[in-house]
Amino acid sequence: WTPIWYFYRSMPFENLIDLYTSSDIAWLTPIRDGMNLVAKEYIATRTDKTGVLILSEMAGSANEMNESLLINPNNFEQIADSLNEAINMPKEEQIARNTLLQKRLERYNVEKWANDFMNSLINQKEKDQTNQTKRLSVDLMNTVMTDYKKAKRRLVFLDYDGTLAGFHNDPQKASPDEELYKLLDEISSQENTDMYLISGRDKETFTKWFLPKKYNMIVEHGVWISQGGEEFRMLENVKKDWMEKILPVLESFVDRTPGSFIEEKNYSLAWHYRKTDPDFGQKRAVELNTVLTSLIANDDLSVLNGNKVMEIKSSNVNKGRASMRVYSEHNYDFVFAIGDDWTDEFMFQELPKDSVTIKVGRQKTQAKYFVDNTKNVRSILKRFAEKR
Known part of the structure; x- marks a missing residue:
């Protein structure tokens, strides 16, 4: 009796089928996997519908093979329990599970996958056509700039992550660069212009990055506010016992x-x-x-x-409430807000209808306009920072 056969090589498909049909259990534990066709091939070869599939939940095929025994390959106790369950699983249960799996495999063949991909592309094109949000074109930006320049008092809200700066695996490393500091300095110093950085970031990070610059800031989605370089004060009374x-x-x-x-x-x-x-x-x-x-x-x-x-x-705290508090302090005739996240939707929704609201990205939004990425945001800021 040879308990383990170890093959570290490719194998003709016929021999592979022989292995599938002679194995009582298929135990597949990828930590990262796009699809894992071996899992599907094993089920497809079980003509008598017996056999047990143990499959990593990190395999792409796990989403459509729920009748298998799904495991986290990093959880050794769960693996041991699943092996024990597989060894002792009654044939009736094996057949019931594999019957469902085989029926699904018959439906989800390569033609269906290809059609689903193509239909998804077509549907996306149709969604783009029905989207009411307009791309901020050169002509539209020129109109915005005309309104910006002739305004008597301006209010500008700028989200940070995903808008002014790109995302980073470590949020603390997504710090502002010199170009951004220069642009923000130019805008915040303009006469009759109130610029606010409005973010979900914690106040300690923004204190370190921006307080010496004396920018106006709203952080933690509207809990704290700092104006003109003053220390942060609470804008909303919230609890933290939860x-x-x-x-x-x-x-x-x-x-x-x-x-x-x-x-x-x-x-x-x-x-x-x-x-x-x-x-x-x-x-x-x-x-x-x-x-x-x-x-x-x-x-x-x-x-x-x-x-x-x-x-x-x-629930009482959001960017919409915070931005409207600031808006009510003065008689603004130009309001601008830009953000990339759905937390910014509260702001887009609450601000006056004639505000210029911009979404970074092409997700569904309450904003009037959209731009594709942070590079486009920098271009807008450069226009605002131009000397009049």
Whole structure:
């Protein structure tokens, strides 16, 4: 009896089928995988519908093979339990699971995959046509600049991450560069212009980066405000006793999702998953969103799903409320707001209808206009910074 046969080489397909049909268990544990056709081939060869598939949840095929025993390949205890379950699984259960798997494989063949991809492209084209948001063209930007120059008092809101600066795996390393400082200096120093950096960032980071510059700032989605270089003061009274209940939940997801980490702010918690495997991270994010939604139902909290980050904060705090507080302080005849995240949608929605609102990216938005990336944002700032 040879308990382990180790083949470190390619194998003719006929021999591979022989292995599939003679194996009682297929145990496939990739840590990163686009599809994993071996899992599908194993199921397809089981003509008597017996056999057990143990499959890594990080394989692309795991999304459509839920009847297999799904495992996290980093969780050794779970692997051992699944092996034990597979060895002792009754034939009736094996047949029931594999019957469903085989029917799905018959439906999801290569022709269906190709058609789904093509239909997705066609649908995207149709969505673009029905999107009411306009690209900020050269002509539109010239019109904006005309209104900007003739305005008696201007109010400018600038989001930071994904707008003024690109994303970074470590949020602390997405610091402003010299060009950005120069542009912000030019705009903030213009007569009758109130410029606000409005961000979900913590006040400690913005204090370090921008307080010496004496920019106006709103941080943590509207909890804190600093005007003209003064120390941050609270714009909203919020509680933080809920954080003790939510933090252990986020920690458990960090343990189960390699590459993710928690950012603890003064009055909110953020779970970052930019450094995780993209598909696996998104899957965990959906799972976490479900868990959090049930946990915070009665706590007056909300979950913000940002770009590779999920943040839990008080429902009473958002960029829309904060921006309107600032707007009400003076009689502004030109209002400009730009941001990339859905947290900026509160701002786009609340500001007056004649405001110039811009979304960075092509997601569905309440903004009037969109630009593609941070490079386009820098071009807009350069226009604003021009000497009149």
